[in-house]
Amino acid sequence: MLMDYSQKQENSLFDLSLSLTFNKIIKSLTKEKDSKDKNYELTIKFFEVILDFCNKQFSELNNDFSGADAFSIFTSALNNMDIKVETIDDVLEEAEKYHSYLISFKAEEPLEPEKIEELIKLLEEINSQLNLKLESNQMNSWGY
Amino acid sequence: MIISKEEYLNNLLDSFCKYEEKLNILSNKAYPSDIVKKFIEKDLKMIIVKFEEIVHKDLKSNNVHFSEKTILVNYIWDKGPLQNIAKAVANTDFKSHPLEIMNVFRDLIKDIEKNDFEILTIPREEMNFSFSEIWFKLKIFLEKELNMSGFTVNKKFIKLTFPKNQKNNLLLSGIFFHEIGHYLVEENNLTDKTFQNIDFSSDDFLSLKKCIYVYNGNQLGQVALINIFKASYLTNWIKELLSDILAVYTVGPAFIFSMFNLVINSTNINNFQNDNLINNCSVSHPRFSFRFNLMSKALKELEIYKELPELLKNKIKTYLDAYANNNQQPNRSGDIRIYNINYRIQESEFLFQQLEKIISDLIPDMLAESERLLGESNIINKDKLNQAEKLAEQRIKEVIPPNELDNTAAEPIAIINSGWYAKLLCKSSLKKRVGKIDGKNGDYDLNLLINNLMKYSLRTSRIQRRWQV
Numbered sequence: 072m073l074m075d076y077s078q079k080q081e082n083s084l085f086d087l088s089l090s091l092t093f094n095k096i097i098k099s100l101t102k103e104k105d106s107k108d109k110n111y112e113l114t115i116k117f118f119e120v121i122l123d124f125c126n127k128q129f130s131e132l133n134n135d136f137s138g139a140d141a142f143s144i145f146t147s148a149l150n151n152m153d154i155k156v157e158t159i160d161d162v163l164e165e166a167e168k169y170h171s172y173l174i175s176f177k178a179e180e181p182l183e184p185e186k187i188e189e190l191i192k193l194l195e196e197i198n199s200q201l202n203l204k205l206e207s208n209q210m211n212s213w214g215y
Numbered sequence: 216m217i218i219s220k221e222e223y224l225n226n227l228l229d230s231f232c233k234y235e236e237k238l239n240i241l242s243n244k245a246y247p248s249d250i251v252k253k254f255i256e257k258d259l260k261m262i263i264v265k266f267e268e269i270v271h272k273d274l275k276s277n278n279v280h281f282s283e284k285t286i287l288v289n290y291i292w293d294k295g296p297l298q299n300i301a302k303a304v305a306n307t308d309f310k311s312h313p314l315e316i317m318n319v320f321r322d323l324i325k326d327i328e329k330n331d332f333e334i335l336t337i338p339r340e341e342m343n344f345s346f347s348e349i350w351f352k353l354k355i356f357l358e359k360e361l362n363m364s365g366f367t368v369n370k371k372f373i374k375l376t377f378p379k380n381q382k383n384n385l386l387l388s389g390i391f392f393h394e395i396g397h398y399l400v401e402e403n404n405l406t407d408k409t410f411q412n413i414d415f416s417s418d419d420f421l422s423l424k425k426c427i428y429v430y431n432g433n434q435l436g437q438v439a440l441i442n443i444f445k446a447s448y449l450t451n452w453i454k455e456l457l458s459d460i461l462a463v464y465t466v467g468p469a470f471i472f473s474m475f476n477l478v479i480n481s482t483n484i485n486n487f488q489n490d491n492l493i494n495n496c497s498v499s500h501p502r503f504s505f506r507f508n509l510m511s512k513a514l515k516e517l518e519i520y521k522e523l524p525e526l527l528k529n530k531i532k533t534y535l536d537a538y539a540n541n542n543q544q545p546n547r548s549g550d551i552r553i554y555n556i557n558y559r560i561q562e563s564e565f566l567f568q569q570l571e572k573i574i575s576d577l578i579p580d581m582l583a584e585s586e587r588l589l590g591e592s593n594i595i596n597k598d599k600l601n602q603a604e605k606l607a608e609q610r611i612k613e614v615i616p617p618n619e620l621d622n623t624a625a626e627p628i629a630i631i632n633s634g635w636y637a638k639l640l641c642k643s644s645l646k647k648r649v650g651k652i653d654g655k656n657g658d659y660d661l662n663l664l665i666n667n668l669m670k671y672s673l674r675t676s677r678i679q680r681r682w683q684v
Contacts, residue, residue: 084294084352085352087287087290124411129408133404138407139441140445143554150556151555156436156438158437203555
């Protein structure tokens with residue numbers, strides 16, 4: 072029957088939280104802030120739920136994240152970066168790549184400057200997708 | 216800038232002060248549970264005072280830009296969760312809440328979630344049932360992003376709205392179980408779990424491309440198709456169908472008969488005369504034909520369909536047949552924007568059939584997930600249904616409340632179903648027995664009698680169960 076919209080409002084709080092996390096890690100990557108002030112875990116989880124979604128797995132992570140949402144945001148960000156992903160395998164490959172960058176970064180292993188730049192660009196794109204999601208009302212102009 | 220930072224912040228502060236004023240008024244109201252009062256006086260007050268502090272600090276600073284915290288606070292305020300909570304508390308009407316059925320929900324959710332929670336009931340004028348959590352996610356967010364601590368209420372607040380006019384209509388309570396289904400689906404992320412099980416490489420799924428037009432020459436590959444149907448149709452339909460399954464699994468035929476009742480309410484007189492039951496689907500809901508088929512499949516899966524009296528089986532079959540022969544609906548087309556790409560979806564019988572086919576493949580998983588989530592004790596079974604039939608036959612038919620059988624307290628789910636059994640199977644006997652049910656008011660007096668007997672029974676059987684343990 073009719074769904075209550077409070078659920079949607081609360082889900083958007085989670086998106087905002089995610090966006091703030093990305094902001095922190097972007098600042099950390101660009102060394103604007105002390106590298107201790109970052110939240111790797113949530114960002115890494117974001118990529119893990121995408122990997123889970125592509126591999127049709129459902130883990131405990133999904134209690135916080137929607138795999139389908141993360142998949143959708145990630146692929147839109149890739150599209151904005153002109154990285155064409157047509158199939159789930161393409162997405163899997165890209166998600167694995169960025170996931171490994173983040174794991175290296177977390178372990179404070181040196182990341183090549185191009186990779187850091189690539190990661191920053193992606194996180195910025197994801198953030199703009201999240202902001203679009205926070206602002207948008209996706210369905211419009213339905214008619215017979 | 217037309218509006219200065221100072222003006223903007225002053226305006227925000229003004230809203231916060233008004234909210235605080237409202238909290239003061241709300242804290243003077245009487246509530247049956249101390250926790251609601253404490254929640255208003257401590258937690259909500261603490262949040263708004265913190266918001267005021269943040270804005271006030273920013274107002275005093277010389278920085279031309281808003282502080283990060285002000286931006287955050289402004290965002291939360293704009294999204295309205297705090298206002299939503301205050302509105303729920305203000306509209307809560309404990310005097311008119313459907314007490315008897317509320318206890319059934321309370322016991323059910325407590326058993327599934329194993330956590331404590333508070334229910335705020337809100338009567339509404341319109342035909343609207345809803346069930347949602349309004350506090351917990353906000354609390355976690357404030358703790359994480361604004362480092363707030365010391366909240367006194369560490370449990371969920373569930374907002375339950377119901378149509379005022381149907382407060383005493385336990386025969387419609389099956390609909391509530393569908394709404395509780397939505398709540399459980401949301402809390403357990405079941406839609407996501409089901410959606411990702413779709414075979415996105417199957418011909419059925421890829422054939423949906425035929426129904427999509429992509430603007431600006433963008434590609435329409437498998438990934439885009441997933442994103443389109445995640446945002447429309449498939450995820451929404453999965454949510455509805457999972458909620459239907461959960462309702463059938465908990466309350467069984469009583470949900471299906473409540474749904475039939477809603478169908479009567481929403482069928483206009485011309486369509487009724489032509490046997491033309493509206494069977495349209497939308498971006499948010501699948502067709503009734505598909506939903507009723509699934510409900511009957513769920514009953515069969517539980518092996519309780521065959522336990523139903525012939526008359527009730529026939530009733531279900533009649534509705535199923537009527538909808539199966541009615542697939543006419545106007546085809547619409549509509550634009551959808553997935554982040555920054557525009558698509559146009561053209562509805563057609565082909566689209567609906569493909570979507571139904573895709574979801575049909577998921578149904579075994581959906582049934583299994585629902586079973587796992589509810590746990591054996593919360594799923595309707597042959598015993599509960601047989602009890603319902605006996606309660607109708609031996610108690611309601613004799614105008615005795617269906618609160619017990621053989622000195623044992625009746626199960627709440629059996630009581631709810633016994634009402635429908637009595638209404639559909641014992642109508643003429645009850646009419647003969649109770650002079651007042653003479654048909655002058657249609658079924659109104661019959662429904663009233665059955666509802667009163669059921670309400671009494673839900674109350675007393677609960678007490679009796681406590682004594683039995």
